[in-house]
Amino acid sequence: MTITVDCSDKEQIELEEYIDFCRSQTHLSDRDRVLSDAYMLRRLANNKRFFLDFLNGQLRRVLQYDVKTDFTPPSFYLFSCDTFSVRAVLWLPCDEPDSEDATSLGYGVTHNHHFDFLTCGYYGPGYRTIVHLCDKRRMTGLVGEQVETAFQDDTLLTPGKLMFYRHTEDIHVQYPPESLSVSINLIFPSHPEALEQCAFDPETWVITRHLDPMRTTTGLFQVARLLHNEQTVEQLQAIADKHCHPRVRSMAYFSLLSILPESKADLLRQAGMDSSSFVRKLFASNFS
Template identity: 30%
Template sequence: MPVAIANPPRAAIAFDNFIVAIDGLPRDADGAIDPRDAAPALGGLARNRDFLAQAMIAELKTHCASQLSDNRYGPQVVMLHQARGLYAVRANIWPASDDAEVRANGAHAYFYGRAHDHNFDFLTVGYCGPGYVSDYYDYGEGGDNGVLTGYPGEAVPLRFIERSALHEGRMLLYRAGIDIHCQWPPESLSISLNVMQMSPGIAWRNQYLIDVEDRSVIRPISFAASESLLAVAVHFDPNGCDLAHEFVASHRCERMRWSAARAIAATLPDAAARHAWFVGLGASDSALVAACAVRTAKGLEFETDPDASALGQAAAIHPR
């Protein structure tokens, strides 16, 4: 369950003054702020009823130029400020289930009904409206997602805490790898404001989509740009394959080790070679690589065994 942060009535502050206040906060060894230190400034900004409309109008006048260049979240999010590698400020728009946006794009476009944790700390406050509703969970007493290996289908020690809404003025601290929530649409259009911790290492931290019914990992949803680059490089340069093999053996991020393993598999000539590759990786010293390799090899068995493949096809044509 996110940590409730006291948000007593405060005087409204201008957005520029808010940024000055955040820039003056203490930094950790990586230069990142602790979002909970931003509570007084965020509480004051939430009392300013004009700044967000003004920011949106300014964006519209430039055809949303800064959103197109700096916003990787899509139209639900308005990026308000980014201090690269330090922190970011955003406004999240939460349409109701009967609003046109949800009817046109579907609830999943707004991450409704998709339980997940986060790989960064952030402080949020309800800015207007009744607020999105969340079913809150965690990984059990004192646990975080470090208890997981991280492969799809892995059991999650999920503990339900409560269902509640991020109503106007409510302030919560979401903790990386600890707090899990499944969001549902608000009763009417709502907006929240976030101060998000940013650091160069965040892309390497795991974030998961969780199946709360089966209490299992659906899949990791964090991703580093290097994973995409390596997936391409292995096809065009021998150095790319050499680097991928090095990453499989020793990269500090287990997710990158598995991405490198899959990149190498994509260069192999046939299913039999891929099967052999993944079978060998079942003995990896990386728990994630070993678990994923065993599952992948098992999925390739029908492709590598002509008799099993024929049997599978016959069963599909002549089911009992």
């Protein structure tokens, strides 16, 4: 079953320190050793500064190219190598948890994974997750197949909480948090014994489809509206001024309008003088 790790460590470390620690380990395929070292991920999650620094760095890179990430909800790889990856996942609030928008943010889809990963709550109240267990030895992973499951847990991934998910057999579904939440993941490569990553009908436990990785760049701008500082505003303004793609400039404007409502008139005036008719018409129609 999914394992909740009991840990109350209060020490803080930097992202680079955690990456160096993981790179020095020779036992990342040994689950017991990974669980015994889970306190190090908790120490990273205790550092409430590093992720905002990372987000602002990503915004700086947008001026050069579109930042691409995979999986939904919005996520960002903090580090990746052949043996592990460190990923931050953004859980955005959603007023209608059963809507298409909620699905696009990763909510309400009952699924498993084709890799093991350790996760820790980092910021915000945490998303709700319901976990079921299946016997991977008795399934083939084909669409239309019905699997036997057993309820395991209904819980919140609150700050500092550690959970280890096993490939194929730990089936779970997430629901929107009350406010922006962030989790930090230690992810391992696809397991050689893993089946296809699947979505399930939670009423019948029939496999409905296979899940493919998805790419998103808009998540970075969505998060900037909710989690930002002065550097964030500076980067967004630079993107609105200089980025070569009109759609990216428009996303920066929308984020700035959300962060700086007192500057609405100046921002709309600036958008109204944009070189692209797409941007000019978009803001004229939205704020006329």
